Amino acid sequence: MSEHWLELLGPALERLEGEFAGLPEARLEPAAMERARAVLDEAARRLGENFPYFHPLYAGQMLKPPHPAARAAYALAMGLNPNNHALDGGRASSRMEVEAVREIARMFGWTEFLGHLTSGGTFANLEALWVGGQMAPGKKVVASEQAHYTHGRISAVLKLEFASLETDARGRMDVSALEAALQAGDVGTVVATLGTTALGAVDPLDEILDLRKRYRFRVHVDAAYGGYFRLVSTLGEEARRAFDRISEADSIVVDPHKHGLQPYGCGCVLFRDPAMGRWYKHDSPYTYFTSNELHLGEISLECSRAGASAVALWTTQRLLPLVPGGEFARGLEQGRAAALRLHERIAGDAQFVAGPKPELDIVVWAVRAGSLAESSQRAQEIFDRAAEGGLHLALAHLPARFFAGAEWAQSGGTVTCLRSVLMKPEHLSWVDEIWERVGKAADRG
Numbered sequence: 362m363s364e365h366w367l368e369l370l371g372p373a374l375e376r377l378e379g380e381f382a383g384l385p386e387a388r389l390e391p392a393a394m395e396r397a398r399a400v401l402d403e404a405a406r407r408l409g410e411n412f413p414y415f416h417p418l419y420a421g422q423m424l425k426p427p428h429p430a431a432r433a434a435y436a437l438a439m440g441l442n443p444n445n446h447a448l449d450g451g452r453a454s455s456r457m458e459v460e461a462v463r464e465i466a467r468m469f470g471w472t473e474f475l476g477h478l479t480s481g482g483t484f485a486n487l488e489a490l491w492v493g494g495q496m497a498p499g500k501k502v503v504a505s506e507q508a509h510y511t512h513g514r515i516s517a518v519l520k521l522e523f524a525s526l527e528t529d530a531r532g533r534m535d536v537s538a539l540e541a542a543l544q545a546g547d548v549g550t551v552v553a554t555l556g557t558t559a560l561g562a563v564d565p566l567d568e569i570l571d572l573r574k575r576y577r578f579r580v581h582v583d584a585a586y587g588g589y590f591r592l593v594s595t596l597g598e599e600a601r602r603a604f605d606r607i608s609e610a611d612s613i614v615v616d617p618h619k620h621g622l623q624p625y626g627c628g629c630v631l632f633r634d635p636a637m638g639r640w641y642k643h644d645s646p647y648t649y650f651t652s653n654e655l656h657l658g659e660i661s662l663e664c665s666r667a668g669a670s671a672v673a674l675w676t677t678q679r680l681l682p683l684v685p686g687g688e689f690a691r692g693l694e695q696g697r698a699a700a701l702r703l704h705e706r707i708a709g710d711a712q713f714v715a716g717p718k719p720e721l722d723i724v725v726w727a728v729r730a731g732s733l734a735e736s737s738q739r740a741q742e743i744f745d746r747a748a749e750g751g752l753h754l755a756l757a758h759l760p761a762r763f764f765a766g767a768e769w770a771q772s773g774g775t776v777t778c779l780r781s782v783l784m785k786p787e788h789l790s791w792v793d794e795i796w797e798r799v800g801k802a803a804d805r806g
């Protein structure tokens with residue numbers, strides 16, 4: 362579980378305590394400490410019930426361990442527990458949030474923008490769709506069938522009409538279906554997903570943006586999962602074209618707590634136009650929102666927010682700058698290389714049917730069988746047996762047509778398939794071991 366972060370934390374805590382050296386001591390009584398120790402021991406035992414998310418043999422859902430520096434920075438800041446709602450509650454951490462968010466915006470090509478951290482991707486998307494709804498009252502939100510389910514639910518919360526659009530056989534938004542929807546004239550916001558949750562599919566943002574020559578609509582990019590792949594130099598041509606034009610979007614969501622090496626509780630929403638701040642606070646001139654003395658509570662729907670999240674993010678980005686070719690970008694490239702290798706192995710194995718070639722670092726595959734039902738059942742068995750053998754995969758329910766090589770691909774149904782998110786850089790050196798364990802789990806002998 363890598364205890365390096367504790368080594369990092371010690372000296373940093375001493376430094377921080379030194380900053381407040383003049384204060385009289387206020388500590389827990391020894392008896393209270395003893396009781397807390399005992400309960401904490403119990404908590405640690407309870408936590409053992411989890412899957413080992415930090416280990417490379419956990420290759421299931423989107424879980425990536427926070428960087429040791431992020432953990433240390435989070436724990437360090439938690440000693441103060443700043444609140445980034447207002448400068449009063451989190452002076453340093455609010456400034457660090459502004460700086461960290463500026464680096465994320467710069468990654469997308471924006472230097473003037475409006476943005477802040479949120480508790481996660483859901484709330485970040487809610488803010489983006491809320492602003493979209495204010496800008497185009499009475500108009501619809503549309504997203505692909507493979508977009509995160511949260512968009513439909515958020516639209517309902519915001520009382521915006523929502524429609525989902527078909528995808529192609531690789532899980533990307535079907536642009537002709539989008540154009541048909543736009544022709545009706547009632548679409549306010551189009552959600553383009555750059556990195557869908559199930560497949561890591563990248564909607565053709567370039568083609569979506571081109572439609573703005575003929576139709577008026579806002580483009581919101583949900584890159585909660587995939588946003589950081591903007592830095593990756595090994596993308597396929599189509600994904601590259603989409604990421605290259607991300608700066609033309611009206612709003613972008615990215616989750617530092619997914620691929621950005623952060624503890625949970627860290628999403629980010631960005632608006633290209635700083636004037637969007639007016640929807641948050643009506644009586645301020647918009648210049649207020651671009652000033653350096655920004656009061657973050659004025660431009661966020663959430664009030665109290667963990668300053669520690671901002672400190673952890675700032676620290677991580679200072680250590681691993683968000684630049685193409687840097688160490689952070691190389692880590693993403695390693696996960697992607699692992700996914701491509703696993704996909705190749707699957708495609709060459711007669712007992713499986715490979716899903717679409719990974720656009721990012723997520724692999725899906727089905728089990729070859731005479732029927733959808735049998736394939737689904739075998740996937741469940743392999744999933745269970747792999748877990749018994751220490752390899753943790755995930756299951757996904759996907760349209761059968763995503764598995765073009767299967768007998769039942771055109772049956773119109775849904776299949777339960779295996780899914781692996783290879784988002785840790787170490788996955789590249791573990792992928793052969795992972796494949797071997799998949800083989801063992803599939804072996805009926």
Ligand SMILES: *Cc1c(COP(=O)(O)O)cnc(C)c1O
Pocket residue numbers: 480481482483484486509511554556557558583584585586616619628
């Ligand atoms: C994870 C995810 C979300 C939801 O974000 P949370 O941080 O889990 O709230 C939204 N969209 C996409 C594409 C995601 O992958």
